[in-house]
Amino acid sequence: MDNPERCPWCGSDPLYVHYHDTVWGRPEYDDLALFEKLCLDGQQAGLSWITILRKQDGYRAAFDHFDPEKIVHYDESRVAELLNDPGIIRNRLKVQSIIKNARGFLDLQERGIGFSEFLWSFVGHQPVQNRWRSLSEVPTATPESEAMSKALKRAGFTFVGPTIVYAFMQATGMINDHLVQCPQHQECYLLSQ
Numbered sequence: 609m610d611n612p613e614r615c616p617w618c619g620s621d622p623l624y625v626h627y628h629d630t631v632w633g634r635p636e637y638d639d640l641a642l643f644e645k646l647c648l649d650g651q652q653a654g655l656s657w658i659t660i661l662r663k664q665d666g667y668r669a670a671f672d673h674f675d676p677e678k679i680v681h682y683d684e685s686r687v688a689e690l691l692n693d694p695g696i697i698r699n700r701l702k703v704q705s706i707i708k709n710a711r712g713f714l715d716l717q718e719r720g721i722g723f724s725e726f727l728w729s730f731v732g733h734q735p736v737q738n739r740w741r742s743l744s745e746v747p748t749a750t751p752e753s754e755a756m757s758k759a760l761k762r763a764g765f766t767f768v769g770p771t772i773v774y775a776f777m778q779a780t781g782m783i784n785d786h787l788v789q790c791p792q793h794q795e796c797y798l799l800s801q
Contacts, residue, residue: 613789613790614628614629614790614791614792615628615743615786615787615790615792616743617743618632621658623658623661623662624658624661627661628792629792631779632778632779632786632792633778633779633781633783633784633785633786633792633793633796634780634781634795634796634799635735635780635781635782635796635799635800636780636781637724637728638724639713639722639723639724640674640675640676642723642724642727642780643674643676643709643710643713643723644668644673644674645776645779645780646709646760646765646768646776647667647671647674647705647706647709648660648664648667649767649772649773649775649776649779650702650705650706650709650766650767650768650772651663651667651696651697651702651706651767652772652775653702653767653769653772655697657775659697660697663695663696663697665695666693666694666695666696667695667696669695670690670693670695670696671690671696671706674706676709676710676711676713676714677710677714679706679707679710680707680710680711680714682707687700687703687704687707690703691703701766701767702767704766705765705766705767708764708765708766709764709765709766709767709768711764712760712763712764712765715763715764716763726759727756727780727782728782730752730753730755730756730759730777730782731752731777731782731783734800735781735782735783735784735796735800736752736782736783736784737784737797737800738783738784738785739788740785740787740788741787741788741789742787743787746785747774748771748774749770749771749773749774750770750774750783752777752783753770753771753773753774753777754770754773756768756773756777757769757770757772757773760773781796781799781800784796784797784800
């Protein structure tokens, strides 16, 4: 690691760099933070992550700070309001997916299954430490993301395909996919110990 450098995917946009340096790859265990991140990753489908990152505050305001207890009660008039909100991606299926995901989250809770416990079980409750040297080595899905995707779909979640789920696992530190020459690779490794 003669020349440590940040993962190239974040470019130079200050918001993206800050996200890369302080959020992406750091182990997250909070149920509600994981719920928010999974919902936001679903909103990314067909778009770039920076688009969603720029709208994150808008999503928090529009969706009651991702409180599943509130979201699950959204009716058709609330959906219509959301579809007119420029602070989010105004796509009916994506808006409805957050409502469905809130129901899935609460259903798991009602069965005594904590969301964090459920999700982290797919990596044996320990972050996977990859040692990629280039972006071309990083997969877009793995057997673990495929298994999590299937389990989430069975639990009633939508916009949780294996690729979206893999991106979610990377972002929430279930998988450390910072390139080995990136200073954050070691930071995330130490956080997982």
